[in-house]
Amino acid sequence: MSQKPGWLRPHGRPWTRGAERLVYENPWIRVSHHEPTAPTGRPAQYGLVSFKNLAIAVVPLHDDGTVTLVGQHRFPLGDYSWELPEGGSPHGEDPLEGARRELAEETGLQAREWRRVLQMQLSNSVTDERAIGYLALGLSPSDGGYASDETEEIVLARVPFREALDAALAGHMEDVLTVAMLLRVYHMAREGALPDALTRAMLG
Structure with missing residues (x-):
């Protein structure tokens, strides 16, 4: 850093x-x-x-430059939200373990490589909630498979990274962790912080 x-x-x-x-x-x-x-x-x-948990967000970036997104109804604003896999990691837990769990539970995926790429304060005028974002690479089906929370009805979409980024910037995906993390990974690609082949697949 x-x-x-x-x-x-x-x-x-x-x-x-x-x-x-x-x-x-x-x-x-x-x-x-x-x-x-x-x-x-x-x-x-x-x-x-x-908040009693640390917020966790994961960018599941596939080798072909696509990203897996999660769709679900959200209670507070009463709308449908397309977003990255997200969840909570109890304070005291290794946040990476929370990220691994959320990725597996929401998408049925596991990653060979993890990069901690962003930390955020989500609404520091009224809450103490903090978030950590991870980039997950080398994706494959997880051993335990898909197992969402009993209150979640999740739909998955695997879309080109640039298409997801454009949708976020156009206001079609408003979740702040999703917008911030997609921009962060885009910046990494533009700055040469990702493998060349992956960058070409993402941005091509």
Whole structure:
């Protein structure tokens, strides 16, 4: 990883945490009310959604330059979403193990090579959720096969990488992890960070 540029250093005073009250909790999230002091010195109120899992996203990139996508209905916005294989990895678990599990469960695939390519804060104004993205190469059917969660009705599509990227940039795939990860892998290809044959298959 490259050295952090000097202009990325913090400026000013941080938030000072004050009183905290639990509002709601379930196995996946914790919602709390806070009364902190802002960096300006002014008192504030803050509602914080804390996640009990690390978000995981995987780009399953096949040798022929295609990528496997997952389609499913999503509850919060009440729409249908095409996206990369994604899921949660409990805090304390090796995120790579979570990525392997999610890829197998949602697509029935396993990978010979894994690259950790991106880490993200998904909505840092109201949540503490963090995400890690992986590129999965050398794909083959997993030993355990496909086994989605009991609440998921998943459809798979294997499409050319460039077609998936164009769909994301056109707004047809709005999931932020999907958009960010497709752009990241595209950048890797353009910068020569992927095998030449794979880059030609992706971008040709």
